[in-house]
Amino acid sequence: MRCPYCHVDNDRVLDTRAAEGGYMVRRKRVCNSCQRRFATAEKIEKLSVRVVKSDETREPFDREKIRRGIERACSKRPIPSATIERVVQDIEADVYANFDSEVNSSEVGDIVMRHLAKLDEVAYIRFASVYREFDGAQDFVRAISAIMGPNVVTFSR
Ligand SMILES: [Zn+2]
Structure with a gap:
């Protein structure tokens, strides 16, 4: 994941936890380049028919x-x-x-x-x-x- 601060694509995951009753995963990440922290959320793609x-x-x-x-x-x-x-x-x-x-x-x-x-x-x-x-x-x-x-x-x- 690209860092939102320095835009370098080099990070590590600090913490992973389920949210929204298990339908979402949140990850805390730290950028290896600037050491700042950011978070990502992973969700099931919206189904569409x-x-x-x-x-x-x-x-x-x-x-x-x-x-x-x-x-x-x-x-x-x-x-x-x-x-x-x-x-x-x-x-x-x-x-x-x-x-x-x-x-x-x-x-x-x-x-x-x-x-x-x-x-x-x-x-x-x-x-x-x-x-x-x-x-x-x-x-x-x-x-x-x-x-x-x-x-x-x-x-x-
Ligand atoms: Zn960074």
Whole structure:
């Protein structure tokens, strides 16, 4: 590490300790040239995944956008904010665990739907109807079948 005072690249580490619950390492260093002390902090590089949209444009994965979609789907449902926050965290963790640099927006949508299916049936159907651009009753039947099983929903004619 280059010394911030004399700019010579020659130092030794005096002390190393974990910070931020083990997600950061701080080191005290002394410059061998001017003998002055400075400190460095080592952190995990910020993870970033880009979302590839259907028109091939890319944008950074945005958890706030996910949250807004889920809040809309959950409006007037008996779901506490803390639960929504936890679901957003789970979805974010799922995306980062399964994709390194890019993820298709359709895959993000599928992940959100999987989590909503476990959370609330109405919210799931609402989200699916917007996200999948439902245009008929059959689309709703398919979405409901996906969480309730294929034999639950039947039309009597
Ligand atoms: Zn120095």
